[in-house]
Amino acid sequence: KTDFNIAVLPGDGIGPEVVNESIKILNAIAEAFHYKFEFKQGLVGAEAIFQTGNPLPDETLAICKESDAVLFGAIGDPSFDNNPDAKVRPEQGLLKLRKELGLFANIRPLQTYNSLIEKSPLKREIIEGADIQIFRELVSGIYFGEKFTDEEAGYAYDICKYNRDEIVPIIHMAFQEAQKRRKKLTLIDKANVLDTSRLWRKVCKEIAAEYPDVELDFMFVDNAAMQLILNPKQFDVIVTENMFGDIISDEASVIGGSIGLLPSASIGNGNAMFEPIHGSYPQAKGKGIANPIASILSTAMMLDYLKLDHAAEKLRESVEHAIENKYVTIDLNAEQPYSTSEVGSFISDYI
Amino acid sequence: KTDFNIAVLPGDGIGPEVVNESIKILNAIAEAFHYKFEFKQGLVGAEAIFQTGNPLPDETLAICKESDAVLFGAIGDPSFDNNPDAKVRPEQGLLKLRKELGLFANIRPLQTYNSLIEKSPLKREIIEGADIQIFRELVSGIYFGEKFTDEEAGYAYDICKYNRDEIVPIIHMAFQEAQKRRKKLTLIDKANVLDTSRLWRKVCKEIAAEYPDVELDFMFVDNAAMQLILNPKQFDVIVTENMFGDIISDEASVIGGSIGLLPSASIGNGNAMFEPIHGSYPQAKGKGIANPIASILSTAMMLDYLKLDHAAEKLRESVEHAIENKYVTIDLNAEQPYSTSEVGSFISDYI
Ligand SMILES: CC(C)[C@H](C(=O)O)[C@@H](O)C(=O)O
Ligand SMILES: CC(C)[C@H](C(=O)O)[C@@H](O)C(=O)O
Numbered sequence: 001k002t003d004f005n006i007a008v009l010p011g012d013g014i015g016p017e018v019v020n021e022s023i024k025i026l027n028a029i030a031e032a033f034h035y036k037f038e039f040k041q042g043l044v045g046a047e048a049i050f051q052t053g054n055p056l057p058d059e060t061l062a063i064c065k066e067s068d069a070v071l072f073g074a075i076g077d078p079s080f081d082n083n084p085d086a087k088v089r090p091e092q093g094l095l096k097l098r099k100e101l102g103l104f105a106n107i108r109p110l111q112t113y114n115s116l117i118e119k120s121p122l123k124r125e126i127i128e129g130a131d132i133q134i135f136r137e138l139v140s141g142i143y144f145g146e147k148f149t150d151e152e153a154g155y156a157y158d159i160c161k162y163n164r165d166e167i168v169p170i171i172h173m174a175f176q177e178a179q180k181r182r183k184k185l186t187l188i189d190k191a192n193v194l195d196t197s198r199l200w201r202k203v204c205k206e207i208a209a210e211y212p213d214v215e216l217d218f219m220f221v222d223n224a225a226m227q228l229i230l231n232p233k234q235f236d237v238i239v240t241e242n243m244f245g246d247i248i249s250d251e252a253s254v255i256g257g258s259i260g261l262l263p264s265a266s267i268g269n270g271n272a273m274f275e276p277i278h279g280s281y282p283q284a285k286g287k288g289i290a291n292p293i294a295s296i297l298s299t300a301m302m303l304d305y306l307k308l309d310h311a312a313e314k315l316r317e318s319v320e321h322a323i324e325n326k327y328v329t330i331d332l333n334a335e336q337p338y339s340t341s342e343v344g345s346f347i348s349d350y351i
Numbered sequence: 352k353t354d355f356n357i358a359v360l361p362g363d364g365i366g367p368e369v370v371n372e373s374i375k376i377l378n379a380i381a382e383a384f385h386y387k388f389e390f391k392q393g394l395v396g397a398e399a400i401f402q403t404g405n406p407l408p409d410e411t412l413a414i415c416k417e418s419d420a421v422l423f424g425a426i427g428d429p430s431f432d433n434n435p436d437a438k439v440r441p442e443q444g445l446l447k448l449r450k451e452l453g454l455f456a457n458i459r460p461l462q463t464y465n466s467l468i469e470k471s472p473l474k475r476e477i478i479e480g481a482d483i484q485i486f487r488e489l490v491s492g493i494y495f496g497e498k499f500t501d502e503e504a505g506y507a508y509d510i511c512k513y514n515r516d517e518i519v520p521i522i523h524m525a526f527q528e529a530q531k532r533r534k535k536l537t538l539i540d541k542a543n544v545l546d547t548s549r550l551w552r553k554v555c556k557e558i559a560a561e562y563p564d565v566e567l568d569f570m571f572v573d574n575a576a577m578q579l580i581l582n583p584k585q586f587d588v589i590v591t592e593n594m595f596g597d598i599i600s601d602e603a604s605v606i607g608g609s610i611g612l613l614p615s616a617s618i619g620n621g622n623a624m625f626e627p628i629h630g631s632y633p634q635a636k637g638k639g640i641a642n643p644i645a646s647i648l649s650t651a652m653m654l655d656y657l658k659l660d661h662a663a664e665k666l667r668e669s670v671e672h673a674i675e676n677k678y679v680t681i682d683l684n685a686e687q688p689y690s691t692s693e694v695g696s697f698i699s700d701y702i
Contacts, residue, residue, distance in 0.1 A: 076543065091544060122580070123472055141546065156513060157512035158545045193442060193494055196507045199506070202436075220598075221597075223442075226604055228602075229602065248576070249513075250576055250577045254577060
């Protein structure tokens with residue numbers, strides 16, 4: 001297969017700017033490798049609310065479902081965050097999209113770049129050589145459980161619920177990834193307090209029997225939040241439920257030196273979506289200072305997923321070339337910063 | 352008041368060893384300042400299960416309720432953690448104790464010691480001068496909501512529920528503490544996803560009107576987990592719900608350089624409990640290598656609470672003296688380590 005339909009959802013804040021650079025690069029790849037990428041844009045998030053009243057218009061969902069893969073920018077807007085009463089919220093669009101596409105596994109690889117290691121708040125000896133892959137469950141748990149607010153009585157609740165069959169597939173995925181790597185899997189949970197965590201632990205233990213070559217251990221989320229900083233090299237593959245994964249994976253981004261570099265893939269049931277882990281960063285919107293590399297490396301994960309291995313390799317090599325030559329945005333090079341589009345062009349020219 | 356009833360709950364693992372040093376020190380303080388501390392011991396945790404079948408025997412609870420303050424060691428045992436089916440668990444004892452004593456606020460001060468700053472995985476310039484006070488809600492949320500497991504059907508749930516009146520008192524406490532400090536309060540939540548978080552945000556905004564001199568801001572927990580490491584100095588007082596507080600405060604312990612140094616106080620409704628934030632650390636049990644300073648500094652917080660200000664000051668001075676003279680356990684001084692009881696004696700002799 002050489003022709004692909006790519007759904008493009010730029011979203012809010014710096015989303016459109018960074019996704020633009022990914023498109024630029026996919027065009028360069030199409031030319032170099034003789035592929036064809038057809039792009040269809042869709043509205044999502046605050047932008048979609050402003051234009052249509054709906055954070056995930058049906059048309060956007062349809063574009064995504066027909067696509068081979070979705071490129072996603074970012075979502076979120078301060079005008080909603082500071083208004084606890086807003087009934088329609090940008091994040092609902094992202095959550096619904098994840099659910100509708102069945103994207104049950106969010107995968108975040110974390111590595112360090114030698115030339116950027118000094119950027120990390122952590123000491124070189126702590127992070128050098130760290131290489132972690134986080135699998136976060138993405139379509140269940142407290143994110144999708146029933147929620148309720150009773151204004152009058154003055155209470156609210158959120159239900160965290162997991163079924164066995166929501167846990168099984170991601171555990172298998174994580175074990176299989178561990179087999180390809182250093183053969184160590186850590187389940188992060190709070191099994192000393194939560195029933196759902198005890199279910200995760202139980203299911204994980206059962207499945208472990210099928211992967212005798214992988215060493216499995218368990219870690220409470222509070223301890224894990226500490227261990228990730230004290231000694232990140234102890235981790236190989238991590239698997240965890242939705243909310244813990246949200247917290248742990250953002251925290252772990254400090255290991256890589258910059259959140260502006262970190263890609264993610266969300267996979268499931270024949271659909272796949274690729275997005276930088278950084279958010280919409282509204283303060284930087286339109287200034288041309290946003291780091292496009294996280295979006296570009298998410299695009300590399302998309303190429304992996306589409307089995308375009310050579311193209312993915314070439315793209316990663318180009319990104320490393322840009323980083324090594326300090327052809328990067330202001331967050332990584334304050335002395336001689338390049339703009340979002342200059343960095344994208346440098347990488348696409350190299351391809 | 353010069354006579355005090357202190358309930359002592361050593362608990363599991365290294366709990367008894369570190370609590371012993373706190374008692375040693377309270378005896379020294381009693382002598383130096385002419386106070387009287389009467390100690391009553393109670394069983395709790397795995398120890399209590401082994402001896403009585405109950406992680407919090409009624410007698411223990413009674414001792415605590417009659418006391419002026421509770422000194423707590425640690426809780427937890429690997430034989431329970433690895434058994435998801437255990438119906439009686441050590442942690443239930445701690446959770447029930449918190450609930451029965453109404454300890455709604457867990458307070459964790461975080462500072463750096465100049466002579467230990469190199470111990471942190473974080474760079475000196477990131478942490479030097481950081482000074483954070485975390486207020487964690489301790490008797491509600493997902494810890495205490497209804498939980499349920501249906502083995503047959505293969506699902507489990509945990510409910511996170513908050514009432515307004517469970518949020519109000521700790522928010523006031525946190526604002527009042529911020530007024531005494533750098534006048535900045537950060538509420539950590541996940542208001543872009545959770546109804547309970549939106550309730551926290553709403554209540555916090557309302558109460559803010561009573562503290563116009565305090566700057567209030569909001570941060571999503573995923574971002575906060577990152578910001579605590581990227582730039583801990585941006586925080587003054589933090590307030591958050593139970594589960595987020597559990598994760599964030601253990602994570603933040605890396606700022607102080609060692610979890611072996613960090614005390615906590617749990618306050619509410621006329622009762623108060625003081626415990627090191629480290630756990631039962633079963634691997635170190637009985638070896639005389641556990642760092643007693645977190646327990647000793649928790650004792651200093653107890654002296655604050657009992658309004659024995661001079662004694663508290665003297666105790667903190669003695670701890671700093673021990674740290675500066677490297678009279679510390681192996682976690683902080685691998686070359687010339689002192690034992691748990693040597694460190695305790697050094698500090699109590701100084702008093
Ligand atoms: C925007 C928000 C709803 C989302 C989440 O919490 O999942 C984001 O933080 C993420 O991690 O992709
Ligand atoms: C032992 C456990 C139940 C407890 C908690 O999660 O509250 C501990 O981690 C703590 O922070 O005191």
